[in-house]
Amino acid sequence: xxxxxxxxxxxxxxxxxxxxxxxxxxxxxxxxxxxxxxxxxxxxxxxxxxxxxxxxxxxxxxxxxxxxxxxxxxxxxxxxxxxxxxxxxxxxxxxxxxxxxxxxxxxxxxxxxxxxxxxxxxxxxxxxxxxxxxxxxxxxxxxxxxxxxxxxxxxxxxxxxxxxxxxxxxxxxxxxxxxxxxxxxxxxxxxxxxxxxxxxxxxxxxxxxxxxxxxxxxxxxxxxxxxxxxxxxxxxxxxxxxxxxxxxxxxxxxxxxxxxxxxxxxxxxxxxxxxxxxxxxxxxxxxxxxxxxxxxxxxxxxxxxxxxxxxxxxxxxxxxxxxxxxxxxxxxxxxxxxxxxxxxxxxxxxxxxxxxxxxxxxxxxxxxxxxxxxxxxxxxxxxxxxxxxxxxxxxxxxxxxxxxxxxxxxxxxxxxxxx
Amino acid sequence: xxxxxxxxxxxxxxxxxxxxxxxxxxxxxxxxxxxxxxxxxxxxxxxxxxxxxxxxxxxxxxxxxxxxxxxxxxxxxxxxxxxxxxxxxxxxxxxxxxxxxxxxxxxxxxxxxxxxxxxxxxxxxxxxxxxxxxxxxxxxxxxxxxxxxxxxxxxxxxxxxxxxxxxxxxxxxxxxxxxxxxxxxxxxxxxxxxxxxxxxxxxxxxxxxxxxxxxxxxxxxxxxxxxxxxxxxxxxxxxxxxxxxxxxxxxxxxxxxxxxxxxxxxxxxxxxxxxxxxxxxxxxxxxxxxxxxxxxxxxxxxxxxxxxxxxxxxxxxxxxxxxxxxxxxxxxxxxxxxxxxxxxxxxxxxxxxxxxxxxxxxxxxxxxxxxxxxxxxxxxxxxxxxxxxxxxxxxxxxxxxxxxxxxxxxxxxxxxxxxxxxxxxxxxxxxxxxxxxxxxxxxxxxxxxxxxxxxxxxxxxxxxxxxxxxxxx
Numbered sequence: 001x002x003x004x005x006x007x008x009x010x011x012x013x014x015x016x017x018x019x020x021x022x023x024x025x026x027x028x029x030x031x032x033x034x035x036x037x038x039x040x041x042x043x044x045x046x047x048x049x050x051x052x053x054x055x056x057x058x059x060x061x062x063x064x065x066x067x068x069x070x071x072x073x074x075x076x077x078x079x080x081x082x083x084x085x086x087x088x089x090x091x092x093x094x095x096x097x098x099x100x101x102x103x104x105x106x107x108x109x110x111x112x113x114x115x116x117x118x119x120x121x122x123x124x125x126x127x128x129x130x131x132x133x134x135x136x137x138x139x140x141x142x143x144x145x146x147x148x149x150x151x152x153x154x155x156x157x158x159x160x161x162x163x164x165x166x167x168x169x170x171x172x173x174x175x176x177x178x179x180x181x182x183x184x185x186x187x188x189x190x191x192x193x194x195x196x197x198x199x200x201x202x203x204x205x206x207x208x209x210x211x212x213x214x215x216x217x218x219x220x221x222x223x224x225x226x227x228x229x230x231x232x233x234x235x236x237x238x239x240x241x242x243x244x245x246x247x248x249x250x251x252x253x254x255x256x257x258x259x260x261x262x263x264x265x266x267x268x269x270x271x272x273x274x275x276x277x278x279x280x281x282x283x284x285x286x287x288x289x290x291x292x293x294x295x296x297x298x299x300x301x302x303x304x305x306x307x308x309x310x311x312x313x314x315x316x317x318x319x320x321x322x323x324x325x326x327x328x329x330x331x332x333x334x335x336x337x338x339x340x341x342x343x344x345x346x347x348x349x350x351x352x353x354x355x356x357x358x359x360x361x362x363x364x365x366x367x368x369x370x371x372x373x374x375x376x377x378x379x380x381x382x383x384x385x386x387x388x389x390x391x392x393x394x395x396x397x398x399x400x401x402x403x404x405x406x407x408x409x410x411x412x413x414x415x416x417x418x419x
Numbered sequence: 420x421x422x423x424x425x426x427x428x429x430x431x432x433x434x435x436x437x438x439x440x441x442x443x444x445x446x447x448x449x450x451x452x453x454x455x456x457x458x459x460x461x462x463x464x465x466x467x468x469x470x471x472x473x474x475x476x477x478x479x480x481x482x483x484x485x486x487x488x489x490x491x492x493x494x495x496x497x498x499x500x501x502x503x504x505x506x507x508x509x510x511x512x513x514x515x516x517x518x519x520x521x522x523x524x525x526x527x528x529x530x531x532x533x534x535x536x537x538x539x540x541x542x543x544x545x546x547x548x549x550x551x552x553x554x555x556x557x558x559x560x561x562x563x564x565x566x567x568x569x570x571x572x573x574x575x576x577x578x579x580x581x582x583x584x585x586x587x588x589x590x591x592x593x594x595x596x597x598x599x600x601x602x603x604x605x606x607x608x609x610x611x612x613x614x615x616x617x618x619x620x621x622x623x624x625x626x627x628x629x630x631x632x633x634x635x636x637x638x639x640x641x642x643x644x645x646x647x648x649x650x651x652x653x654x655x656x657x658x659x660x661x662x663x664x665x666x667x668x669x670x671x672x673x674x675x676x677x678x679x680x681x682x683x684x685x686x687x688x689x690x691x692x693x694x695x696x697x698x699x700x701x702x703x704x705x706x707x708x709x710x711x712x713x714x715x716x717x718x719x720x721x722x723x724x725x726x727x728x729x730x731x732x733x734x735x736x737x738x739x740x741x742x743x744x745x746x747x748x749x750x751x752x753x754x755x756x757x758x759x760x761x762x763x764x765x766x767x768x769x770x771x772x773x774x775x776x777x778x779x780x781x782x783x784x785x786x787x788x789x790x791x792x793x794x795x796x797x798x799x800x801x802x803x804x805x806x807x808x809x810x811x812x813x814x815x816x817x818x819x820x821x822x823x824x825x826x827x828x829x830x831x832x833x834x835x836x837x838x839x840x841x842x843x844x845x846x847x848x849x850x851x852x853x854x855x856x857x858x859x860x861x862x863x864x865x866x867x868x869x870x871x872x873x874x875x876x877x878x879x880x881x882x883x884x885x886x887x888x889x890x891x892x
Contacts, residue, residue, distance in 0.1 A: 002763035125647035
């Protein structure tokens with residue numbers, strides 16, 4: 001490298017800056033200089049000029065690859081994160097749906113892909129361009145201020161192998177430059193002012209204080225009573241059961257039943273039909289289990305319509321758990337077993353001997369009030385439909401205990417083919 | 420208002436984007452003088468005084484809300500999503516025009532966008548600021564708002580549900596705000612460098628110098644910059660469409676009659692663009708008059724925007740009709756009731772305000788007179804903004820106030836806090852906007868220069884350059 005006359009002990013030449021009258025002249029000059037063998041050329045314009053890329057041999061940027069990579073990494077990470085948080089670390093059970101279901105995870109994945117790719121585009125552009133760089137020899141040139149308004153400039157770096165302090169300015173003028181100036185940079189590093197460093201330290205240490213205080217408070221216990229920021233949220237004015245109240249003459253917060261009203265389901269006109277059993281008349285306590293006299297016959301006229309109705313209702317209300325044939329292998333049960341749900345009790349097969357032996361009234365009661373782990377369906381299925389289901393359950397049970405005589409005669413010969 | 424431009428316009432070639440006689444220098448001067456002159460116009464002071472008072476009211480009310488609780492709003496059973504959510508959707512919708520102009524029109528090489536994109540992007544950011552405020556303060560216990568973020572927490576020992584539309588919304592709106600901000604700022608870097616290089620005071624030099632990040636406009640920088648801009652546009656385009664789609668999921672994924680419909684995403688997006696452009700017109704017409712930008716933002720630009728409003732407004736009208744058709748055709752009695760209730764129920768006044776403003780008023784843009792007379796555009800745009808607010812009100816409130824169970828029906832009444840907060844959010848929006856007009860380059864100078872016809876070099880630029888630059892070699 002050669003030295004230049006503008007060099008002083010404090011500064012050295014970093015390059016030359018030439019101004020041109022118009023964009024066309026700039027492009028032309030760029031081509032000329034490049035064919036003259038200069039490689040460290042750059043042009044400065046107030047707006048992008050695509051011909052310059054070709055004139056100066058600007059290579060296409062790697063930025064798109066960066067953006068693609070960031071998008072992929074962002075997308076895959078957030079998808080894995082959603083899977084891990086919602087299906088593994090804290091399984092979110094929502095109406096028996098699968099723990100991980102791609103469609104519902106797409107929106108967040110998409111947003112994060114865009115976000116990470118956008119950051120890559122912005123930060124990547126800055127990084128590849130060497131920005132932010134708040135001080136540079138170019139920005140010290142007064143003339144150069146026009147480069148962001150209406151000036152067109154070309155620079156040749158002093159590191160260029162073809163650079164020559166005498167020949168290069170001449171070549172630039174030859175190429176049409178209206179003015180050529182030398183860019184210099186100071187060799188001595190100017191340290192940051194002392195007060196700036198000091199105040200950075202002070203601000204920095206003050207900034208870590210609040211998080212430290214919070215972390216400290218969170219990880220220790222205190223003997224002082226809790227602070228109630230929002231008092232009426234922590235202490236809500238309301239009555240709980242078994243408490244007193246000044247509002248009513250009897251001083252009770254809970255109200256007795258209003259005379260003349262009947263609670264839901266406690267007005268039997270026909271207990272056999274509505275409950276499926278009668279209580280022994282003598283019993284003072286409500287009878288349970290064995291004390292009940294179960295209804296033995298379905299208290300409705302048994303018709304094929306009732307059977308059809310029963311089949312339909314069974315398939316709607318019961319088959320999800322018990323399976324369409326009643327073996328206890330419905331979809332909900334299969335799914336629960338598949339998910340290895342600890343609390344799941346498999347539905348009883350209605351073909352179990354003790355269920356087959358139950359009177360119809362007991363089956364009716366099972367539907368109405370549920371049994372052990374099975375929920376009650378009385379509020380959901382009208383009385384007549386419950387009896388229809390019982391009838392159909394009976395038919396299902398019969399189907400598993402049938403003999404050849406139960407099959408209509410004309411079908412008997414074809415039975416073997418059914419297998 | 421601008422009869423001169425109007426008279427001038429027909430003689431201009433159709434591809435001409437600017438009025439008047441401009442070269443690069445004069446573009447710089449026109450845009451920079453707004454920021455550089457020592458005093459803004461009187462009207463700026465008046466507008467700023469009014470809007471900052473409203474902003475103070477808004478933040479005062481937010482403080483009142485924090486110490487008192489959400490009971491200060493009209494939200495109550497059965498309408499738990501009252502005005503705050505209406506305002507949120509309204510402002511997010513407005514925020515869609517900016518990125519649409521900058522990203523989608525950029526990808527379609529619509530060069531006319533260069534004069535208005537900066538402006539519209541700024542509007543987007545400020546609208547999203549207003550939008551983000553409402554769900555933020557709607558969470559009840561604001562001091563726990565960070566629970567929305569998926570962070571490993573010992574205290575909660577759980578994670579947010581990533582399959583909930585409300586969580587999608589958090590991601591969508593915050594991504595949108597961030598990407599719009601990046602896009603806006605990146606687009607502004609070259610222009611900030613222009614302001615830096617023209618700065619005369621030390622404060623301006625330092626402030627714009629830091630903001631411009633040392634941009635020099637070198638060919639290499641431009642090459643990467645343009646690529647980055649293109650990539651951001653390509654990313655922002657599906658993003659714009661996704662944001663209002665996800666906002667509509669907040670409603671559509673629930674099962675309330677009148678919300679649970681598949682038409683919501685496209686219908687919301689069309690409505691968002693519609694309202695966004697209406698807001699751009701409302702702002703740009705006065706701004707171009709006050710700040711002397713009529714040559715850059717010409718009648719042609721305004722006319723193009725009115726055409727987009729006509730198109731999206733008609734889409735919105737079509738969607739209103741289809742909702743009724745589907746309610747009838749779908750045969751769901753609750754859905755049918757929801758729509759009959761909208762048009763004829765206790766909120767019929769709101770419904771018909773919405774229809775008048777959103778369906779009928781944009782049809783005026785079929786007439787050239789409405790497309791080319793700035794003050795008429797502003798009037799129609801204001802009506803559209805009113806209509807679009809009512810659209811969100813109708814959707815949110817009518818469906819909630821009367822759903823499946825008649826015993827829990829109710830009628831929503833806003834409180835004074837509701838009303839003042841809406842007005843206050845306009846104050847915040849305009850305050851930010853006025854600050855933008857005063858301190859940042861309102862028009863993307865570099866982009867305008869890149870699409871304007873090359874000035875007659877020998878006559879203008881060449882002369883000034885050689886006069887300053889000394890003899891040619």
